[in-house]
Amino acid sequence: MSKRRLLSRKILPSIARAYLGLALRTTRWRIVGPHASRNVLIQIPASRHPGAIVAFWHRNLLLLPALWKWARTRNGALRLNVLISRNRDGRLIRRTVAPWDIIGIEGSSNKRGQNKGGARALRAGVKALEGGALLAITPDGPRGPAENVQAGAAALGRLSRRVSVPIGGACRSVRLKTWDRMRVPLPFGRGYLCHGMPLPTGASTDRLAQQIAAADQRAAHAYRASGRHLLDLIWPWVGRAASAYLRRLATRRVQSGKEIAGRLEERYGRASVPRPDGDILWIHAASVGEVRSILPLLQRFLDAWPRVSILITTATVTGCETVAQYAERTSDGYRRRLIHQFAPYDVTKGTRRFLRHWKPVGLLLTDSELWPGWLRQCSRLGVPVGLLNARLSQKSFRRWRQTAFLTWPVFQRLAFVASRGADDAAQFDRLGAKNVFCVGDLKELAPPSSVDEAELSALRHALRSRTVLVVSSTHHGEEPIIIDAVAMARHKVKDLLCIIIPRHPERGAEVAELSDPPFPRRAQGAIPGEKDAIWVADTLGELALFYQLADFIFIGHSLLPQGGGHNPYEALHVGAPCATGPYHANFTEAYQQLGTRFATVDDAQSLAAWVTLETDRSHQSGPGKIGDKNRSDRFTSLANTLISRISAMTGL
Template sequence: MKTPPPDGHAAWPSVMARAYLGFTLRTTKWTITGDRRAVPVLIQAEPLETKGAIVAFWHRSLLLLPALWTWAQQRQTGLRLRVMISRNRDGRLINDAVAPWGIIGIEGSSAKKGKDKGGARALREACSALRDGSILAITPDGPRGPVGVVQPGALGLTRLAKRPLIPIGAACTALHLPSWDRMMVPLPFGRGELVYGAPLDAHTSTDHLTRALNQTSAQAARRYKLSRVTFTDRVWHLVGILLTPVLPIILQKRLEQGREIKGRISERYGRTTLDRPDGDLFWLHAASVGECRSVLPLIDALREIHPKLNFLVTTATVTGAEIIATYRTSLPSAQAAQLRHQFIPYDVARWNQRFLRHWQPNALVLIDSELWPGLIGACFRKAIPVGVVNGRLSARSWRRWKRLPASFRMLFARLDFVAARGHRDAEHFSELGVSEVHEYGDLKEIAPPPAADPQEVEYLRQQIGNRPIFLAASTHPGEEEIVARAAALAREAVPDLLMIVAPRHPTRSDAVAEILQHPPRRSKDETPQAEDLFWLADTLGEMGLFYRLAQGAFIGNSMNAPGGGHNPFEPVRLKTPIVTGPRTDNFSPAFESLGDTVAIVKDDRDLADWMIGTFQHNDKAQQQAETACKRISKNEAVPASLLTRISDMLL
C-alpha cells in the first residue's frame, strides 16, 4: 500500500519531485518500442491465458516508469500498476513522486542484520496483486545493488507467481544522481527511449534475465544516440524547405512529360485519398520497374506466412505503378483489398510526417539503393524498423559515402538490417555502419520476366516479317551513337537487319530520333518498313514486348563513363542472348553469376561483330541464352532466412 509521509514537512520533497517529474516527462519526446510479443502482455490485451505480468528494469531507470505506464494506459484503460520499493525514506519519496500516475507502491526489503524489513509481507502482497491481474514493476538489482546484478528475489517472485516477465531498457536526456547506481533524473525538453524485450517465463535463469536487461538497455542507449538531430539532419531538412517552392514546378514538368498522373500529384506531398486498412501494414518501396518486379515474389511469399497482412507499395515512377496495378488485378478480390499503392512523397520533412501519420506502417523495406536520409530518420524516430532488401552499393557510391563526415553516415546506422545482393555490397554496407548485414542474393533472379500482350507480339512479328531483329535496351546519352554506328557496320553482313532502340528515359526520344535520323516511333504507333534500319521504342512499360521480338539484345548504360549497367535477368528469363559494355559496376554480382554466357564489347566494331555472329550462328547464341537461364533458375524462391528476418521486423 502507498505509505503517507510522516509529517507535513516531509511531504514537500515529494510534492516538488512530483511536479518536476510530471513536467519533465510531459516535455520529453518519447519513443517506446521493442519486441511486439511483449505488447499484449504489457497492456493485458485479450486473449491472455492468465492476467498479471512483471516488468523489470535496472534500478537507475526507476523514475522513467511513468512514461511506460502512460504509454500502456493510452492503449488499454483500467490497467493497475504496482511497484516494489524499498522500506526507507528514499523509497517512500519515490513512491509519493510516482503516485499521481496511479502507480501504487509495495514496500518491503530483504531482512538486514536480523531486522525484518517487510520482505515476506511484500512478497505475499505482490503475488496477490499479480493474481488480481495487476502489472508489477521490479528493479532486480535494487534497492542496494550491486549495479546490474540480478538479486534472487526477482526470479523467485516470477516462479512463485508464474507470470511472464518483460525486461525494459531505458535511456533519456538526464542527469545522474551521485547514488550507488547513478540514478537517471530526466531533464525537461529532452528525448527518451524505452525498449521492451520478449516475454520471459518462470523458468528464466539469472544469467538470461541479466542478458535480456543489458540487451534492452543497450538498444535503448543506441536508439537514443542515433535519434539525436545531427548537423546532417538539419542540412537535409533545410534543403527540403528550400526546395519546397521548386518541387511543384518540377512536378508540373514531369506531368507534361507523362511521368506523373494528374489526379495523384498530391501523393508526392504525402497526401492520400485512401484509408489505412485495419491491422498490420507492411510498407515496401520499389522505385521503378525492375524493383517492382523483384518485390512481387516477396509479397507472394509473405502472404503465405501472414495471410492477414496488409501491404503498401510505393513507387517513384508511373511504370512502377502500372506494374503494381497489373499485379493487383491478377489477385483474388480479398488479397487485392490487402494491397495498396501510393507514389512516394518527396523527401521533405513535413511531407514525410504527413505520410507516416496517415499510414502508420509497422515496418518498411527499401528495395535496392533507395536510401533517403529524411525518410529513414523520420521512421527511426517513430520506431518504424527499416530494412533494405537487394541492397546495392557500388564501389563508386561506397567511396563517396566514405569521404563524407561521420554524421552523414548515421543514415546507415539507423537501418535495422540490410540484405545485400552479394559479398562486395555486404562489405560496403558493413563498413558504412550498418549493424546487421546478410547476403540473401538478388531477388531480381527470381522476379518474373516483363509481361507482353501475346496478340501484340504476334501482330508485330507479322508486320516486321522474318527480318533479324536486335534490341538496344535502356540506352543512355552517348550510347545511341555507338549503337547507330554498330548497326550500320552490321548491316553490311546482315542487309535486312532491324535495330530497335529503347532509351532508358523515353523523354529523350526527340533527341534520340535526331541521332537515328528520324526513324518510325512506337509512341506514334508507327511500325518499321523494309527500308528502315531503326525503330525507336519510346514508350513506357513495353520492354517485355521488345525482348520477345529480338534475337539478341545490348544492355545499355554500360559503354560510357560512369555507366553502371542495368538488370540483365529480364532478357535472360526470356532466353534472349545478351551483350553488354564493360561498365556494369551497379550490377556486377548479376553479371558475375551469368559468367561467360554474357558477351562484353568495348566499342561499335565489337558490338557489330557480336551482332553478326549472333545472327550467323543463331543456334550457338541460343544455347548460351539457355545456359544463362538455367544458371538463375536454381533460385526460384525467396530465401526462407529473408522471410524470417522480415517477419521479425513485423513482430
C-alpha cells in the same frame, strides 16, 4: 512516528516523486510499436480488458510512470499494478508511485531458502490480471543477473493465461552503479519507449528475454538517432530554398508526362487515399528497377505479417505503373494491403505531413536512396529505417567520404544495411553505418517475372521464328549505335529483328522517329513486318515477355561514357547469350562475378560482330540459366533473413 520512519515513509518518497515527476514531465516522450501491442495496452472499453503483462528490464523501472501516463491519457479507466521487491528499495518505489494510481504488489522469487513473498505476489498478480488490470513486471529483478529472466515471470504467464507485451526504453539519463545499471531520467531531455508484439501465453523465458532485449535495442537506437546535428540545422533551409524550384520542376514534369497532375499533391506529402487501420510498413523504391527488385519480396512480407499493409512510394510514373500492374496480378486480399503514393520531396514540411498521415512502423529504402530529411524526421518520430539491396558506386562513396564531417548522421541513423555485396558492405561500414550485413543482390536472386503465356504465344506466331535481338534499357544516344549495328549484322543475318526497349517508355516516339518511315511501336499496337529490322517496345512491364522472345540480349546504358549499366540477372535467367557495353560502373561487382557469361562490346561494329558470331554457333548451347533451384533456395534464405531483421527493427 520516529524521525527515521517519517523520513522513509513520507519525506524520501515525496522528494523522489517530485524529482521523478519533473524529469518525466519535461522529457519529450515517443511511445512507438505495433498496433497489436498498442491495443493490448490501452484497450477500450476498459471493462472488457482481459488483462496483460507488461515486461521490461529492471533498469527501466523508473520509466514506467511515463508509459502509464500515456496509457491513462487514452483510457482513463485502466488499472496498473506493478510487482516490486519486498525490501527497503521496493517499499520506497511503491510509496513514490502510489499517488500516480500505480498499485505495488510486493514479492519476488525466493532465494537461498529465504521467503521473499514470491508465492503471495504471484497469486496477487494473477488475481489482478484476471480482474482486467495491466501488471508490470521486471523479469530480471529484483537482484539479477541483469537481463536474465527468472522462473517467476514464466510461471505468471502460465497461471494467468495472459499475453505479455515486451517494453524497451531509453532516455536522457544517468546510470547508477547498481547490479542492473538503473536508469534515472534527467529533466528536459527526450525519451523513447518501444513496445513489441504481444507474446502468447506460455512463451518461453528465452523468447521473452529475446523480445525485451530487442525492444530495448530499438529504443536505444531511436534515442541515438534522434540527436540533433549540424546537418539537421542546414537541411531544412536547403529544402526551403529549393521549394520554389521544386514547384517549377513539378509543373514541367507534368507537362512532359513525368508526373500525374491529379496526384501532384502527393509530392508535397498530402495523401490521396485514407490511411487503413493497423500497421503500415513504408517501402521506398525510386523507379522501375528498384520496384522490380522488391516485388518478389512483397508477398513474403504480406505472408509474414498478415495484419500489416505495405505503402510503396516511387519517384516516377513508370515506377507507379509497375506497382499497379503487380497489384492487378495479386489476389484481392493482397491487393487491399498494398498502397501506392508518390514519394514526398525531401522538404521538412511535406515530410512531416506525410509521416503524420501514414504513421509507418518502419521505413525500408532501396539501393542508395538516402534522403537526410526523411531520416531526420523518421528518427525524431521513432520510425526505424533500414536499407535494402544497398549499393554505393565508387563515385558516390567518394562523395559521401568528402562530406562525412557533415553527413555522417545519415548512416548512423540506419537501423540496418542489407548490402548486395561485400564491397558495398565495406563501404557502408567505413561511412559509419551499423548492423551492416551482406545477403546478396535482390536483382540476382529474385525469381523471374511471370509473363502472359497467351500473349507470348501470339507474339511468337507473329514474329514467324525470326532471329531476335532484344536491346533493353537504352538511354538517349545509344539507339543510333544499335541501329547501325543491326544494319551491319543483317548483311549476314537476313531475318534479324531488333527489339529496342527504351529505359523510359515515354521516349518511344523519339526512338521511332530515328527512321523514315518511323519504326513500328508496341505502344501503338504495331507488329513488325518481314522487312522491319527494328521494333520499338515502348510499353511498361513487358520486359520479361520480350526476354522470352530473345535469341540474344544486350543490356543498354552501357555504350556511352555516362552510362552506369543495368541489372544483368533478369536477362541471364532467360538462358540466351548476353552482352553489355564497357560502361557499367553501377554493377561492376555483378559483372565481375558473372565473368564470361556476359560478353562486352564497345561500338556498333563489335556489337554486329557479336550477333553474327552467336548466330553462327547457335547450334551450341548458350551460357545457360542460373540454376533455378539454387537461386530459389538463396532467395528464400535472403527473404527470411530480411523478415527477421525487419521484425527486430520494427517490433512486428
